[in-house]
Amino acid sequence: MSRTTPPRPLEITAVLPQMALLARTATRLHPRAGSPSPHDGLGGGPLLWPAAEPWPYCDGPHVPNGNPALSPGDVRLRRRIRAAAASRPLGQLRFTPEEVAIDKQINIGRPWPEDPVAMLPVAQLYVRDVPLLRPPGRADMLQVVWCPFGHPPEPKPRTALLWRSAATVTTPPEPAVVQADGYVPEPCLLAPEQVTEYPHPMELSEELQERLQDWNTWQEAGAAPDSSYEPAPEEFHWPRTVHRSRLEGRRLDPLGTY
Numbered sequence: 001m002s003r004t005t006p007p008r009p010l011e012i013t014a015v016l017p018q019m020a021l022l023a024r025t026a027t028r029l030h031p032r033a034g035s036p037s038p039h040d041g042l043g044g045g046p047l048l049w050p051a052a053e054p055w056p057y058c059d060g061p062h063v064p065n066g067n068p069a070l071s072p073g074d075v076r077l078r079r080r081i082r083a084a085a086a087s088r089p090l091g092q093l094r095f096t097p098e099e100v101a102i103d104k105q106i107n108i109g110r111p112w113p114e115d116p117v118a119m120l121p122v123a124q125l126y127v128r129d130v131p132l133l134r135p136p137g138r139a140d141m142l143q144v145v146w147c148p149f150g151h152p153p154e155p156k157p158r159t160a161l162l163w164r165s166a167a168t169v170t171t172p173p174e175p176a177v178v179q180a181d182g183y184v185p186e187p188c189l190l191a192p193e194q195v196t197e198y199p200h201p202m203e204l205s206e207e208l209q210e211r212l213q214d215w216n217t218w219q220e221a222g223a224a225p226d227s228s229y230e231p232a233p234e235e236f237h238w239p240r241t242v243h244r245s246r247l248e249g250r251r252l253d254p255l256g257t258y
Ligand SMILES: [Zn+2]
Pocket: 058, 059, 060, 061, 062, 117, 147, 148, 149, 151, 158
């Protein structure tokens, strides 16, 4: 599978050799369109699941926030409609009257859940693909599931991480409703890539932060592109540290959103 990490515009250790001590290996999880089987490393589902183990549910609390609850089927149908609309040539009616009616119906929403909510599969990562994982015992994969509702005080899903040995397959249940369509992961294949990442500049020592902000540092390394950055050198070094750090690894973001 193709990978999209661009080459580094410059090697930061050539500018600040001290950074070499802070380098570490991370894994980018490139999502790729496809229909994964439970035996693949994947985003979304389906997961391998031990037949004897009950599927995890979240007891909440699930506090209404004014938005309608949607079923996972609603979310998927709306995505298909939007994809179809986006594929139509310019100048054509973007949404058909039927699609508008379906969308209106979806937006009415579903009853807010009062019972525990089935967790949704988010990712299944095999150690063979992400060798940095350190599984306990004989486990060889990590599963990530989440509850598709925000959990105050933070408006984000509650996650659970499960270590597994590749085991028997079963069809897990789905929650009847979710709080937001962004909480329903789209099944996809993953193309793991090992990359080197460095800490966020704010995590560096004051001395290193000052060196990064010193224009002379970049000039001496022959890395300064032109004098237009001189009044605000952070405009140059931040994209090369913050953004690179973000693009080239993040710390095992289970969604691997790049
Ligand atoms: Zn929940």
